[in-house]
Amino acid sequence: MSRAQITTDAIDPQALLARVADPSSGAVILFLGVVRNHNDGRGIEAMRYDAYDEMAQGTLDEILAEAEERYGVGRLAAVHRVGELGIGDVSVAIAVSSAHRAEAYEASRYVIEEIKVRLPVWKKERFEDGTSEWVAGRNPEISAEGGA
């Protein structure tokens, strides 16, 4: 199984942790992004995530490889969920294990920040009043050499 996944299934944090288990690790960081019940002062009932699945899988793989190389961490795995999610549901999970904590924290932070600026995923908020809107996102920065 690839260490990067885009899935419609509920995310199982324990399963993700198991995938980064390593006897040489002294630190494991688990980051969970969850759907919250408000945004910009408006109440939210649910969130729908869409992805360009065929590209997102590869992009998430690239982000993990970059984090591995930059921070020299042992093992990484990440999963982003798509489809209809409710309040409190996990939308994204990142697990990193490493010999020491500093690089594990940094690698985890790198992965979520890169997801935010380049993973081809979009979300539509459904508000308590029944209306819905695409969340204003960020334009990926694209370099002339290709890649973001």
Place this chain on the structure above:
Amino acid sequence: MKVRALFFASYREIMGGADFDVDLPDGATVSDLITVLRERDDAAARLPSAPAVAVNRSYCTSDVVLAEGDEVAIIPPVAGG
């Protein structure tokens, strides 16, 4: 040549569909494709003139020359996480 243009999220709603086959002259660039797409109808004119684009699943700049069969995704501002 023929390329396949893909749309997601808000752009899919603007275009009224997830994908379109588009005929372009040989040597056409990403930028030329966007121009053709925006001339499709009044709704399509709301697409930005220089959106983010991925060709065959990699982000690229608007001056990239397209080839027969390319998969060109027009990428709205992303909002993952």
